[in-house]
Amino acid sequence: MLKKFMFSLFILLSLSSPSWADLHIDITEGTFKPVEIAITPFDGGGDAALTQIANQISKVISNDLESCGLFKVVNPNAYIQSAREVMSHPRFPDWKILHAEALVGGLVKRNGQNFQVDFRLFDVFTESQLAGLALETESSNWRRVAHKIADEIYERITGDKGYFDTRIVYVAESGPEMGRKYSLAIMDQDGENHQFISTGNRRVLTPRMSPCRTKIAYVDFGANDKTPTLHIHNLATGQSDALGSVDGQRMSPRFSPKGDHIILSSANKGAASLYKMDLASKKFDRLTSTTSTIDVSPCYSPDGSQIVYISDRGGKPQIYVRDASGGNENRISFSPGRYDNPIWSPRGDLIAFTRQNGGTFYIGVMRPDGSGERMLDTGYLLEGPTWSPNGREVMYTYQASSKAKVKLRSVDIVGFHKREVNIPGEGSYPTW
Amino acid sequence: MRLKISSLLATAALALSACDCCVDECLDASGQGALAAAEAAAAAEACVPGTVADFVDNVGDRVFFDFDRSQVRADGMETLQRQAAWLNTFGNYVVTINGHCDKRGTTEYNLALGERRAHAAKEKLIAAGVDASRIKVVSYGKNRPIVEQDGSEWAYQQNRVAITVLD
Numbered sequence: 001m002l003k004k005f006m007f008s009l010f011i012l013l014s015l016s017s018p019s020w021a022d023l024h025i026d027i028t029e030g031t032f033k034p035v036e037i038a039i040t041p042f043d044g045g046g047d048a049a050l051t052q053i054a055n056q057i058s059k060v061i062s063n064d065l066e067s068c069g070l071f072k073v074v075n076p077n078a079y080i081q082s083a084r085e086v087m088s089h090p091r092f093p094d095w096k097i098l099h100a101e102a103l104v105g106g107l108v109k110r111n112g113q114n115f116q117v118d119f120r121l122f123d124v125f126t127e128s129q130l131a132g133l134a135l136e137t138e139s140s141n142w143r144r145v146a147h148k149i150a151d152e153i154y155e156r157i158t159g160d161k162g163y164f165d166t167r168i169v170y171v172a173e174s175g176p177e178m179g180r181k182y183s184l185a186i187m188d189q190d191g192e193n194h195q196f197i198s199t200g201n202r203r204v205l206t207p208r209m210s211p212c213r214t215k216i217a218y219v220d221f222g223a224n225d226k227t228p229t230l231h232i233h234n235l236a237t238g239q240s241d242a243l244g245s246v247d248g249q250r251m252s253p254r255f256s257p258k259g260d261h262i263i264l265s266s267a268n269k270g271a272a273s274l275y276k277m278d279l280a281s282k283k284f285d286r287l288t289s290t291t292s293t294i295d296v297s298p299c300y301s302p303d304g305s306q307i308v309y310i311s312d313r314g315g316k317p318q319i320y321v322r323d324a325s326g327g328n329e330n331r332i333s334f335s336p337g338r339y340d341n342p343i344w345s346p347r348g349d350l351i352a353f354t355r356q357n358g359g360t361f362y363i364g365v366m367r368p369d370g371s372g373e374r375m376l377d378t379g380y381l382l383e384g385p386t387w388s389p390n391g392r393e394v395m396y397t398y399q400a401s402s403k404a405k406v407k408l409r410s411v412d413i414v415g416f417h418k419r420e421v422n423i424p425g426e427g428s429y430p431t432w
Numbered sequence: 433m434r435l436k437i438s439s440l441l442a443t444a445a446l447a448l449s450a451c452d453c454c455v456d457e458c459l460d461a462s463g464q465g466a467l468a469a470a471e472a473a474a475a476a477e478a479c480v481p482g483t484v485a486d487f488v489d490n491v492g493d494r495v496f497f498d499f500d501r502s503q504v505r506a507d508g509m510e511t512l513q514r515q516a517a518w519l520n521t522f523g524n525y526v527v528t529i530n531g532h533c534d535k536r537g538t539t540e541y542n543l544a545l546g547e548r549r550a551h552a553a554k555e556k557l558i559a560a561g562v563d564a565s566r567i568k569v570v571s572y573g574k575n576r577p578i579v580e581q582d583g584s585e586w587a588y589q590q591n592r593v594a595i596t597v598l599d
Contacts, residue, residue: 267547
């Protein structure tokens, strides 16, 4: 289903003496100023087709970097050198006048059937090269090349892994509230290469991506809309299979960090308990045992040692953390209202959640011990957070008012920069 | 034992009221002579005890819940008593109780809450003598509203519901 992405990559030697990154964003601080970056339109060397690709690559890089809120792209109309000039002899003092802190240049050339993209990233103030790469691949892969370059720039400047060369699965929604259609869809993180995975003839809910991002676990109500079961969709083969059965209505599946089993909740006889299910043997093990309370939305810590989940044993649904093997159970949420969908950050440092207090919904984060709780966004209806693979952004369902369209939003957890994610219609429950 | 007796009494009362309704509606329909054929047919079906329309119109297929609650209220209890009596009379039916929640909540917790509501209704039917094997439950949480959610209290109430569907 997906074309294999083959590319070769080598490092371009620095033009100047090697330098350590003086230019960086300290994104652990509460406030910061975006890095001003000049991204010259990449040079296609006089070849019209290549020039078009080269320009598009620079645009995708600019869009990626600006979307995360950590960078501000200097207005290209003010640029005083071409990409080709920047690649060979950047005039740093001139770029300083434009307040550019970082500078990017790139060249695109043919290499047999393939094309090659050379790019360099400079620190304008230390007048040194921070990164230089050459990427070679089929020309149809130009978008992924652009995302990889954006990832490299992000990583060199922030010290964190980039997440631009990633994809998102979500529930695409269409039609009126009564008789709404739900289908799974997948797209690049910037909304490009959008494809539907399912047709909209079945009610599909709450997808979650596997750690290797090759499978999706979700709830499927069946062709008759009466038989909710857990399904696993294989992105490589396009196949969807129902998982084995345990008493009750199965919901809220999440993969284990190794991807070998899932944890889930099953509602039966008015109570909902947590289970784990081995994907090879299809065997279920019960994790919590309740006769009257609802335990739902379990999620592993990235090292697999703990589980965070929702329970209403104290009255309203609240967040609890326990050891994966059982024991050491602690309630960690205490603000007014109710909580759902706790999702552990891939960095392990935070748990994102949905909170509802009266008629207001929030997406927030707190540390696994319950400290440091803060709200990232609020509105009429927000739910279903998911983390970017580097643990720096949270994406979620966002509806501004009862009649507004249901959309996806993403927020940078440090700068609080919010962006609406580009999807063709309405959508909910993203999984990154 | 008391439950058994009371449900039999309820059956008798139901049968009477169904007859009353039947006579009234049929007279009304023919008297006016203005009902469309389909409506007349539907009305006529509702007059036939033991039909789906009889169950929906005369017994009542839905039980409402308070916000975030799954306890059956007194009004719901009456409906479920009527449902049990009807199901005990017409023993050929199996049912699915669909649990629903209003949209001011989250998808995952409300799937479980919907199951809890549907199960609460199921327990009352069992207590009133309906065999457990005849009752399935399924929860749609907040994702399959019964009426359009225009923000009115009425719409919220209509969607906090367990609906008994004859299969």
